[in-house]
Amino acid sequence: MIIGGLIELGQGYFSEYRSMDVYDMMANTVGIIIAALLVYSASNLFYRS
Secondary structure, X not given: OHHHHHHHHHHHHHOOOOOOOXXXXXXXXXXXXXXXXXXXXXXXXXXXX
């Protein structure tokens, strides 16, 4: 999540063609959380003891 935030900040400050967007940063964070939950659920499904 930190790297995604830094990329968004970099887009706002260092790129003339891209802009920083808070909603894009929030969408990235939600995507990371959903992916982490899916990986956790899948690992529990396949590696039950």
